[in-house]
Amino acid sequence: MTNVVFIHGLWISHTAWQPWIERFAADGHHAIAPAWPGEHEGVDETRRNPGDQAGVGIDDLTEYFAGVLEQFDTPPVVIGHSFGGLIAQKLLGQNKAAAAVAIDPAPIKGVKPLPVAQLRSAFPVLGNPLNRGRAKGLTEAQWRYGFGNALPVEESDALWRQWSIPSPGKPLFEAAVANFAPGSPAKVDTANATRGPLLITGGTADHTVPLVSAKATHRLYGKSAAVTDFHEFTGRGHSLTIDRGWRDVADVTLSWLKEREVTAQS
Template identity: 80%
Template sequence: MANVVFIHGLWVAHTAWQPWIELFHAHGHRAVAPPWPGEHATPEQTRRHAADQAGNGIDELTEHFAKHLEQFDAPPVVIGHSFGGLIAQKLLGQNRAAAAIAIDPAPIKGVKPLPFTQLRSAFPILGNPGNKGRAKGLTEAQWRYGFGNALSQAESDALWRQWAIPSPGRPLFEAAAANFAKNSPAKVDTANSTRGPLLITGATADHTVAPASTRAAHRLYEKSSAITDFHEFDGRGHSLTIDHGWRDVADVALDWMAQRQVTRAA
């Protein structure tokens, strides 16, 4: 069975992975979901101490999670959502993970499509340059547009109350400028043919990471002979890892791990 490390994205607490952890444990895997640097044990504590996360960028986040991966006796499988998916790709490209699943990942360097929905979802942070050095959260309405647009109003609001947290703005600014920066921290070694298998997923109703973005990310791996798979969830939004349909997404991840034989004795 596999060791698995879950990495969340912006604005969602690490504890939201708990149902996934329990499911993966039930399937014989050892799974953990470390917090981001500066994130506290509960969403409530993180909301009260938002400034503790401020200033962390993509490189800092990648090294933070690399240290967690080093605690295992062999590289684990990394599963990341949104910016967690970008970090998972970086760790895999650096051969620090055995395999990776990037669920609706934030755009890496080289992804060119920038749909209006994606711009609008990011504007609450990118609209103020001062947010680069801050940690900011989304309002209930902003969350509804970026995460809960494929859900009922009631479910979107409930998820915001339960899991929404402030997150550092710096990763978003770094990703937005990636194609204009030679040494962008959002750069991934997509040509690496010695890495383990990768699954990228998209969602057709995602406003925060539009399907055009995830498809473009998948195409960037064409120069690598390593396994790079793609799966798209029809009618799902950016909340797909935490909403009522999370089990469908988790089952795809488990099935892919079994298909690609990315398991090892824990």
């Protein structure tokens, strides 16, 4: 049995991982999906109390999830989406995870491409400097552009109603200035040769983390002798972990774990 920890990104509830937990259980794995610090157990409660997450940054998230990983007897596998993918890479670089999968990950320090679509997706938060200390959600239309652009409008709106939550703005601001901040919390040890294997994915239709950004992240690992793989999801947007095609993404992840013979035992 392999232990797996799922980490969500901005604007999606941790409860959206439940179908993945069940899929992984069917394949013989034990998986959990902890809430972020300040996030409540249910979507509605999190929406009613956005301020409880305000001010949480990348270092806070890394420390928090490092504590989660330390609850296991041996390092588990970490699978993260978006900013969860950034955190997963940090934990792997610190040798706290047996392996990691970064699904359309938020850009780490060193990623230089900044496509217009990515800027537009982040503007609802980055457009107001005061949002650094706040937690903010996306409107239905903003979600449709950033997450559901590759979906029918009806499906995108349904996902927004079901899973969207307010999230802290601080991680987005930290990532936005990472290349100009020597001590940026978005820095990852990409040269670590002793870490476990890493899979990075990108979606060709992703607006929030465009494919060029995901590929740039992958290239930063070029100096490491450790395994770093890349998988491209054709026609998929940033909603790929929760929309009707989520099983394809989960199955690619499971197949990769088998291919790389990843086993993080309890």
